[in-house]
Amino acid sequence: MSITEPIQPATLEQTVTTTSKRPITFPELFVVLNGCLPLAMLIYDAKHHHLGPNPISNGLHTTGLVAMLLLVATLSVSPLIKLTKWQHLFYYRRPLGLLAFLYAIAHVSIYVVYDRAWNYQEAWNEVVARRYLQFGALAVVLMLPLAITSTPFWVWCLGFRRWKSLHRLVYPASIAAVIHYFLQARAEIKLPLAMGSAVIGLLLFRVLSASRELRKKGHAPKIDEAKGSYLVDFVDEGISHYIHSDTTLLEAASQFGLNLDSDCQAGVCGTCRIQLIKGEVIMDVESGLSKDDKATNVILACQAKCRSDISIRRIDKP
Ligand code: HEM
Numbered sequence: 001m002s003i004t005e006p007i008q009p010a011t012l013e014q015t016v017t018t019t020s021k022r023p024i025t026f027p028e029l030f031v032v033l034n035g036c037l038p039l040a041m042l043i044y045d046a047k048h049h050h051l052g053p054n055p056i057s058n059g060l061h062t063t064g065l066v067a068m069l070l071l072v073a074t075l076s077v078s079p080l081i082k083l084t085k086w087q088h089l090f091y092y093r094r095p096l097g098l099l100a101f102l103y104a105i106a107h108v109s110i111y112v113v114y115d116r117a118w119n120y121q122e123a124w125n126e127v128v129a130r131r132y133l134q135f136g137a138l139a140v141v142l143m144l145p146l147a148i149t150s151t152p153f154w155v156w157c158l159g160f161r162r163w164k165s166l167h168r169l170v171y172p173a174s175i176a177a178v179i180h181y182f183l184q185a186r187a188e189i190k191l192p193l194a195m196g197s198a199v200i201g202l203l204l205f206r207v208l209s210a211s212r213e214l215r216k217k218g219h220a221p222k223i224d225e226a227k228g229s230y231l232v233d234f235v236d237e238g239i240s241h242y243i244h245s246d247t248t249l250l251e252a253a254s255q256f257g258l259n260l261d262s263d264c265q266a267g268v269c270g271t272c273r274i275q276l277i278k279g280e281v282i283m284d285v286e287s288g289l290s291k292d293d294k295a296t297n298v299i300l301a302c303q304a305k306c307r308s309d310i311s312i313r314r315i316d317k318p
Pocket residue numbers: 057060061062063064065066067068071104107108111127133135136137138139140177180181184
């Protein structure tokens with residue numbers, strides 16, 4: 001058994017190696033292909049002059065509406081996981097978000113290329129002059145960093161907490177998109193109102209569940225400031241190390257050269273489940289655990305941080 005110096009929160013190269021490559025499943029592929037279908041049909045209809053007397057307006061409306069619907073679908077994923085405990089829904093969130101962004105970009109492109117005939121200056125002047133376009137532009141600007149940082153690589157780069165905070169931008173982006181939709185609607189406001197109610201409802205759900213989690217956290221074991229690091233014993237491998245109280249067990253395992261299985265690294269898929277034999281940990285997210293897991297001291301390595309010296313062991317895969 002080896003006992004060494006405390007291990008600090010992991011560096012990028014050390015942690016990226018723990019990410020497992022998960023093949024895309026048929027239902028996920030089905031969702032992505034279906035998501036691309038309206039755009040494919042729009043391009044086909046445009047090529048064959050089937051877009052009616054006002055093809056530009058038709059293109060703007062189709063892409064705008066699909067972007068809006070996909071944005072609401074993306075926002076619905078986390079609440080649905082919380083309500084149904086269907087963890088695999090997590091894998092639809094990124095494709096839905098990226099599809100929403102794709103349609104938003106197609107929407108803006110139709111505006112600049114066809115509506116304003118590549119005249120950037122005129123397009124910009126219009127955006128500055130019209131309130132509804134300002135909100136549309138704000139929505140796109142807020143969606144951009146989300147699309148860029150949507151990959152697991154960026155979760156590791158920024159650290160899960162910072163990444164999660166950044167991705168809360170999806171709420172202001174959706175609100176800006178709804179206001180844009182509402183302001184341009186003129187007489188027919190039923191659909192914009194429905195989208196607005198959906199976004200507000202989902203936002204409320206998020207606020208309520210966050211405050212519940214905060215209350216739960218109040219009862220969690222606190223960091224022992226005097227210690228700052230704790231001894232982790234991987235019993236089966238006969239390896240013990242001190243790790244920093246901010247380091248997750250997944251990061252620590254990677255630094256010990258133990259390749260634990262992981263996937264979402266967000267506490268929802270359950271791939272990184274391990275057995276806690278002794279000691280205390282805290283977890284920011286634990287949706288990847290079933291009731292049975294919790295009853296038998298199973299924890300998520302991607303979320304667990306030590307609050308005492310601990311002993312852990314891998315769970316044998318069936
Ligand atoms: C710079 C950004 C944007 C520009 C310049 C823009 C421009 C436009 C324009 C010119 C229209 C048509 C207005 C009319 O017919 O009078 C429109 C409608 C619409 N836009 Fe945008 N938009 C932007 C961003 C967005 C974003 C990010 C979304 C959603 C995520 C969005 C969703 C919609 C919707 C839902 C409609 C109404 C479609 C319908 O009538 O069915 N837009 N936008």
